[in-house]
Every structure is written in structure tokens, then in C-alpha cells.
Amino acid sequence: MLDIRLIREKPDFVRERLATRGGGDEKHIDELLRIDALRRKDETALQALNAERKKLSKDIGGRRSRGEESSELEDRVRQIGDDIALLNEQTSAADGQQRDLLLQMPNLPHVHAPVGRDASANPVVRVWGDKPELSNPLDHVALGVKHKLFDLERAAKLSGSGFICFTGAGARLERALIQFMLDVHTREHGYLELSPPFLVRRDCMIGTTQLPKFESDMYGLEGNDMFLAPTAEVPVTNFHREEVLRAEELPKKYVAYTPCFRREAGSAGRETRGIIRVHQFDKVELVKMTTSESSYGEHESLTADAERILQLLGLHYRVIELCTGDLGFGSAKTYDLEVWSPGQNAFLEVSSCSNFEDYQARRMNLRHKDADGKNRFCHTLNGSGLALPRLFAALIEAGQTVEGTIRVPEILRPYFGAVEIG
């Protein structure tokens, strides 16, 4: 969430930055300023009353211990107590309103973020590799059916549409990719592997900004106030919530494999063919916690770490930067990695690498000591490294041969156990 002091001191700057998102959030700044001013006025008055009560109560204690009369003092304090109760209610109401508004307000896009309305304005940052030359390539659904890599009809019988059941070589390829990616990130890129819970508390979902605004996209548990994590970002970024980290232990670098659960409410019929958009999918996620000074450098290297997977697999991809209108709620800067899908003749998003600056950290109260011993909010970053179903789809489409088999990249051999499917 945004720093109320920044809003107070530079409201025009905040308004201008928010306006680049095009979501109309800048309109709430005046309301926020009004509530903030009211809150501070009431808080000051409340503190004066508390000080008076504190002093008088001590006087009463002193008088009583000397056996003196104190009833008129007690009456006065009782009166003050009533005033305090009233003011207290007002200030905490204002405090709650302020917090609610701040939680609904997205992060400020970085000042250098490309300005644009939607995805069509996202600039391509770089391209790696070339499109494979395939004549009349099959798409991943046809390949999946042909080689019995997954069974969508039976998955629907179990859980409805939008679920995958990988089968045979498909299940093995899925597992091989997970293991391969975890090994690269832990052994070559220096991330510490976590295997976190998949169910998380409401506070964690607020911390990483899935809540309160996007609750309808989440799977919640009846009677438990817990949620199925929509991404490992939630448990991993919240791992150090409410902690004060030492500067020398930063950056923290974590990698985690988890399944991800998303209702995808409202997206029925959109990109829903095959395994491209589903309610449950596997993902390997990268998370970093850094200082404000190093976060943008760490953002570049995190993105490079995710790209490395596609390079090792020999898959053609491009990196785009999200423009202000397409940027995620909590992000200040995001690169998306898009892998080439020969079957669909399109690029598929397989990773989104974001710098949240201190936006999530402020919600989670995640801080670190700086050189002066002061507590400062960390910067948090994350990126998929990578998301499985789309990677899987691109991989089998790109690997298909004229003989009708699917070539598996050499580097997966130790994990998959074979170089070919079919």
C-alpha cells in the first residue's frame, strides 16, 4: 500500500502517477487527504485527554495511599473517560477508513514505465531465438490427445472444466520440468528452495495484494478464513512478514514449486482452449526481498534467471515490458516473458517478473535495518520461473517432428529419462 505521508506531501505527484494506470484511482486522493486530516486532528485531541486521565489517575493513587479523599477527582476522570471513548471510536473509524482506501489503491507505476492504455502498448524489450520451422504444426491439444499426455475430458469429470489431468509421459514431463527448474534456480542462481503450505491466511492474501480487491478470483475455504494460494508468491513473500531483517542478509532469494489455484471468474471462453488457462496449475516461483537501493538491479537479474530456463530448453521467446495501463495492481515495473507457441502461432505468457518496491512490504510490515540502524521497508520482487502448463504446451509444440514424435530437449534427459515421446 502507498505511504500516507507521500500522499500527504505530494498529492499531485501521486495523482499524476495513478492516472497513468487509467483506473480512476486518483479520484480517491482527496477523500484520503480529508480523512487523514480528520484522523490526525482527533488523534491529537485524544492524546491530550489520555495524558490528562493518566495524570489524574496517578493523583488518585497518591491520595488514596495517603488516606485522602479523591471522589471528585474520580468523577472528573470518569467524565474524561466518556470523552475518550467517544473520540476513540471516531479515530479508529477514520483509521479503518483510511486503511481500507489505501488497500484499494494500486501501486504507483515507476516513473520510467511506458505509458499506455492496455496490452497493445507494451513494448518488446528483447527477443531470443527464432521460430522453429514446422509445416502445419499441431497444437498442444492435438498433440496431447495423440500421445495421451493429458486427459481433459476425464479431468472435467473429476473437477469440472478448466482442470488438467496429466497422464503417462505427460505427467512425467510435467514432473521433469519442475525438478529441472528447481535445480537450475537453486544450484546455478543461488535461490533457497521452500516448499510452503498451499493454504494461507487472509492476512497473507492482503499482504501480497490478492485481497481485499480480488477476493472473487480466489478460492476461499468455508468456515476457516483461509484461501488456496493462487501463486507461491503468497506464502513465500509472506514468509518474513512482520520481521525486521538484517541488511547483510539481503537480498533474500527464494524459489518454490507449488500448485496455483485460480477461479478465473469472468474469463470463461477467453483463451480457455486446452491447458492455457485453468483453475489449477503448477508453477515454480522466484521471490526476492531486497533493499530499495538494489531492487531494480535484482529485478533485472531475476528476469534473467527466469529467461535462463527458456534458453536452456531452446525455446524462442520475447520479453515485453508492461505499460502503465496493463501493470498489475501492486507492481511498479513488470517484464513478461512470452514463449513462442507454434501451434497457436502466438506468444504465450509464461512468466511475469515484477518489482513491487515497498508496496507489499508496507502491507506485510516487512522491514530491514539500514546502516543507521533505522527500520526501512524492504522491496519485494517475484517472477514465475516458470509457469508449467503453457511452458508444457510450447515445449511439445516446438518439439514435434516430421515423423510425428515429440523431441524432448537434451537438458531434460536426466529428468525425463528419454529424448523423445511417441
Added chain:
RNA sequence: GGUGAGGUGGCUGAGUGGUCGAAAGCAGCGCUUUGCUAAAGCGCCGUACCCCAAAAGGGUACCGAGGGUUCGAAUCCCUCCCUCACCGCCA
């Protein structure tokens, strides 16, 4: 799920209604002493917010969380969360 014991500052740990934001010790920082190391002595050493143009300074809140009792709560009562032990159940 049941019963019992607990949750106090970076750590250990005292504190059962007032002068307690909290003893003491450890760790940390500064100074003094010292041939180095070590030791000793003295001082400093929580967080958030509010007031103040700012600094200096002042103030309020916080002893797991939230309510309640009281003139006054770390301390008494209630609910919840968490930890530990035992029982039940169980991969």
C-alpha cells in the same frame, strides 16, 4: 477434538491493580582504563503514531490479538490465535 501449562523489549527473564515502557543479565553502540587479546568501569541502547516548517523537544499507544471490569490494567474477567505436554484420531 479434549485436558493442562504458557506467550513480557534482539535474546534470557523478573514483575498479580497505581509512581511500570517495564528490574536484572546477555548481546550491541560510545567513552575511559589497557602493550595486543581479554577484562573492568561509566553512559547509551524497543516500535508505531501525534504535535512542531524542520531540528531540538514534547506527547500518546503498545507486555500474543480483540473485547470487558476499574478513577487507573502487563497484572483481574471473556473470546480468539499461537507454542509446549499428555490423551484421542490419523497419512
